[in-house]
Amino acid sequence: MTQVVHAEERHAAGYNAALDAVARERRWLMILEAPPVERSAAYVRELRAGAGVQFVAVTDSGEVVGWCDITRGDRETIAHTGSLGMGLLKEHRGRGLGRKLVEAALAAAKAQGVERVELEVYASNAAAVTLYRKLGFREEGRKLKARKVDGAYDDSVVMALFP
16 A cells, blocks of 8 residues: 655655656656755755645555655745646556645645646656646646757646646
């Protein structure tokens, strides 16, 4: 059984490992490998201190298999906004965990006063685009050829939700 829980500092190493695994697939994220675990731990601490929210999907054995975070805007003029990022290990996709993670993060961000949640998703990630649409996100535009990996381009779809 996998549970979705509010991330704590004890989850930082597992979050970093999951982030690295998804990044190394070279398809879904802007990064191609995770930062050092110390940076991930600092990020988790920043979110817990009010810079946003983060939830992780954790198995009964304690393995972090996915995450969703919403980072608040860091200036007064954009403090009402949040930027969503998420990922799931390959073997845990298609089970509804992504939806649970996003729903938990959206509810927590709304409770913190976030009025707009935005994200970018690669156009080739049809499952994620479909999930975001089902959750009420609307496409606001596209960045053509926004990503180039291994000689292949991908558009970035810009989406937003007003929870």
